[in-house]
Amino acid sequence: MRHALNRHALVVAATLTLAACASAPPPAPAPPPTPSTAQEGQANLASASGSLVSGRVTLSPMGDGVHLTGTIGGFLPNSVHAIHVHEKGDCTAADASSAGGHFNPTGQPHGKSSAAAHHAGDMDNIVADPQGQANLNIHLAGVSLGGGAANDIAGRALVVHAAADDYTSQPAGNSGARVACAPIKIIR
Template sequence: MRHAIAIAATLTLAACATAPKPAPPPPSMSTAKEGRANLASASGSLVSGRVTLRPMGDGVHLTGTVGGFLPNSVHAIHVHEKGDCTAADASSAGGHFNPMGQPHGRASAPAHHAGDMDNITANAQGQVNLDVHLAGVTLGGGAPNDIADRALVVHAAADDYISQPAGNAGARVACAVIKIIQ
């Protein structure tokens, strides 16, 4: 009996040692499990917050809380091309993230910037509980549509989804660099 157990244990260990390792994901696929964007005030506003980003389905899902808005106000939110929030007005973040060269528009429209999202609305306490899906982008991996190390920017006004190139959304009131945390 002891001999049979020893043989079974040896075979099990041998099988584990020779099992092939899974292939790494292709470079175009998202490799991150989670990202974070800590929004800091810009342009003299009081807007700030913390956003978590997770790859999900055909894109990246953003959740979190952003506060410091006027009650019941509507604001644009976009991913911008540069992961740089050093300018006091967040202009260092550049324009909207647009790797495919599309016109600006509503996220549900066939043609729009990869960084375009629908407007967010603050509640009566001036807070937004963010729950947004950004389709067609990845988080990590270095693909052309990768939003890691780019900026998440909140604007003072609503996006009109028409004006080119940025929706006439006004000043940038909060900015964060999207960082991979795991």
């Protein structure tokens, strides 16, 4: 009898625990990105790690993020390269290591920008044309330009890498050396 009562008490306790877990509210969604306060930003990419890669990128707030347009040259013809926003707007090191890691204010794993979980600074690879030039037309969702919020990319760095991002290797996609770097500056 005593054994049956103990078993009954365990079943009741387990049932109550499961019921409490089942009725717990789901985790709160991430807060919406803070809107941009700037109208336009610019990143003048300078060569790093002994490369010849350079270019100029314009950043404009658009919808739920920031849109990047511009031209980057000095690549091998038809080559593929990773491009990311990095956490520090410091490109003083010869290999651009002074820019730190990927911009990741929400602590997500690295991944493709279309994946549910990815760094805020993750973008799709860019492809150079037969002349070694890549024309950018990239929308970076979930970030802002200006205002100082956690998702603000002003004052961060735009970094181009020697190889393509594989979108799975942690923490940075196995994209090789940093071949160009620029602080992201607000120009208006």
